[in-house]
Amino acid sequence: MENRKANENNCCPPEDNRPDxxxxxxxxxxxxxxxxxxxxxxxxxxxxVRILTRRDSCICGEIVxxxxxxxxxxxxxxxxLKEAGIIRGEVDGTRVGYCLNQRALRRFRALVAGL
Amino acid sequence: MENRKANENNCCPPEDNRPDxxxxxxxxxxxxxxxxxxxxxxxxxxxxVRILTRRDSCICGEIVxxxxxxxxxxxxxxxxLKEAGIIRGEVDGTRVGYCLNQRALRRFRALVAGL
DNA sequence: CCCGGCTATCGTCGATTGACGATGGAAAAT
DNA sequence: ATTTTCCATCGTCAATCGACGATAGCCGGG
Numbered sequence: 001m002e003n004r005k006a007n008e009n010n011c012c013p014p015e016d017n018r019p020d021x022x023x024x025x026x027x028x029x030x031x032x033x034x035x036x037x038x039x040x041x042x043x044x045x046x047x048x049v050r051i052l053t054r055r056d057s058c059i060c061g062e063i064v065x066x067x068x069x070x071x072x073x074x075x076x077x078x079x080x081l082k083e084a085g086i087i088r089g090e091v092d093g094t095r096v097g098y099c100l101n102q103r104a105l106r107r108f109r110a111l112v113a114g115l
Numbered sequence: 116m117e118n119r120k121a122n123e124n125n126c127c128p129p130e131d132n133r134p135d136x137x138x139x140x141x142x143x144x145x146x147x148x149x150x151x152x153x154x155x156x157x158x159x160x161x162x163x164v165r166i167l168t169r170r171d172s173c174i175c176g177e178i179v180x181x182x183x184x185x186x187x188x189x190x191x192x193x194x195x196l197k198e199a200g201i202i203r204g205e206v207d208g209t210r211v212g213y214c215l216n217q218r219a220l221r222r223f224r225a226l227v228a229g230l
Numbered sequence: 231c232c233c234g235g236c237t238a239t240c241g242t243c244g245a246t247t248g249a250c251g252a253t254g255g256a257a258a259a260t
Numbered sequence: 261a262t263t264t265t266c267c268a269t270c271g272t273c274a275a276t277c278g279a280c281g282a283t284a285g286c287c288g289g290g
Contacts, residue, residue: 025165030158030162030165031158034155034157034160037152037156037161038156038157040152041149041152041153041155041156042149042153043145043146043149046148046152046230047145050230105230108227109227113224113228115164115165115168115220115223115224
């Protein structure tokens, strides 16, 4: 039995859970969608999201250990995901814990579902 | 009233509607997902999919007219989408009609939903 | 048969991506 | 205080992308 709840992240500040009122289509939505697609369009970044899904949160070093890539490369991929709003990072001393931004992921799924 | 049905394409041969038995996760799914994400990760290609969604099918020239891009560029984008299996093209004389591959799109949505 | 419209492909060029090692900086450990 | 650990950033290089014009191929109409 796990002591985590489905709607909580265990490493980052609580999320904004207000509903997303933005439209699912139109020029802005197209741009937004393309941007998120681009951020995810790399096997390593898909894997990172998968890892965070399983672990619920994860420090950077663990991801580096799992992926067959140099530390700097992983850091670069994390940056791409973070800038797209898909993940969030929380500094904890010398470590950095990353977790999914569930709100952004919901938005992404909604945009894809609208295709 | 339209004479088209939601589950039919009006330009391409009938689709294979058998359920997709492939897994939604794992290394192969990651690669497959990253490939589809990459194919869609461009504003012009998102727009093309949107156009095909609205029109149900569309000849190449119409897409060229709508997008602010050269004909050769649009053709290139169509090729990317086609190679990823997201759209299908049917030659009709001197024209080529494109339509969505709903089966592939369903697969894509399922993969994204599994993130 | 040649011509004109429609589409795909080729070649090119600048911009972006993705990989790496090296370096830097901040906090923890000694 | 020094060293160690962890992570981000920088610089570089090859590879890929995305845009375009030019060109080739194909089919239908005249």
